[in-house]
Amino acid sequence: MLDLSIIIVNYKTEALILDCLNSIKKFDAGFSYELIVIDNCYEPGANKQIVSDFPGLKWIDAGGNIGFSRANNLGLSNSVGKYVLFLNADTLIIDHSIFNALNFLKSNSAFVAVGGLQVDLNGNPLPYYSTLNEIRKDLYILPNKPVFQKLILALLPTENFSKGETNNLVGAFILTTKTALQKVGNWDEDFFMYAEDAELSFRLSKIGKLTYLENVKFVHLINENEFRRTEYSWANRFSVQVQLSNFLWIRKSYGIFPLLILYFNYILLVPSFWVWKFYKNLSEGKKMFANPKNQRLLDKKVRILLNYLPSLMFAKKKFFKIKQEENIDKINS
DSSP, rough: OOOOEEEEEEOHHHHHHHHHHHHHTTTTTOOEEEEEEEEOOOOOOTTTHHHHHOOOOEEEEOOOOOHHHHHHHHHHHOOSSSEEEEOOOEEETTTTTHHHHHHHHHOOOEEEEEEEEETTSSSSSOOOSSHHHHHHHHOOOSOOOHHHHHHHHHHSSSOOOOOOEEEEOTEEEEEEEEHHHHHHHSSSSBBBBSSSHHHHHHOOOOOOOEEEEEEEEEEOOOOOTTOOOOSSSSEEEOOOOHHHHHHHHHHHHHHHHHHHHHHHHHHHHHHHHHHHHHHHHHHHHTTSSSSSSHHHHHHHHHHHHHHHHHHHHHOOOBHHHHHHHHGGHHOOO
């Protein structure tokens, strides 16, 4: 049996994948592996250079954009390695990160998964959520005042782990075992994009330890896509797809009550955001309704998210991908 199956999901990122695979090849000493690419937007000939340079690679047409979780599971079902590395297309392996992660997991049975520390092309660390509660705190949209910070801290206390240990691994680099994935049920296919790594991390953390290692780093280029946030105001810092996927994760991992608290926060925010805007405009000598772009955008987002509330509350099995017309960050950018 091969040591490792490396699974990469492609969506019009052939040039990035070629660079990624070359970086893997540069540091592939010490372990046997296979390469699997799941193509969520197959275009005949687009992968010609890649399959020529890597003749042993498995390139699988997903038949359309089936999302990140389903693509990873498709790759998993076609893999033969004992260990599995889920790797983003927009990454570059540096040093011997894969070998280091693999060797650690082989030697430490208490751990079920290893994540990679993200750096930019200059080697500078990139920010990430080191625990699940850090993500949950950021989902709340509240004024940056001490009273609200204390409220969130009381609701979501700081999670403390031994050095390097965590309960959240960034989905751009997750190395685990097939055995662990079988125990927790693989990637959850209700997710289209975003938060599926947090949800998987939550389940993996219930059967063993997760960790980041100082000698496991990778370059993350953070490739842009149509669902990334485009409005960076305080209230509109997440796109609709990001918000929906995170609400889905909260419902699955923590239940109905935390989900409803988040919805209550967003619903209450709408009138509060308008009142703040009116006050700000009038205090600056402007017309009361001047420049309401962010308020209107938030209104639309909350209405869209409310449409998904029944499905989330009743844990309906479905593919939580927003409609094209609901991708209002893109439409309004």
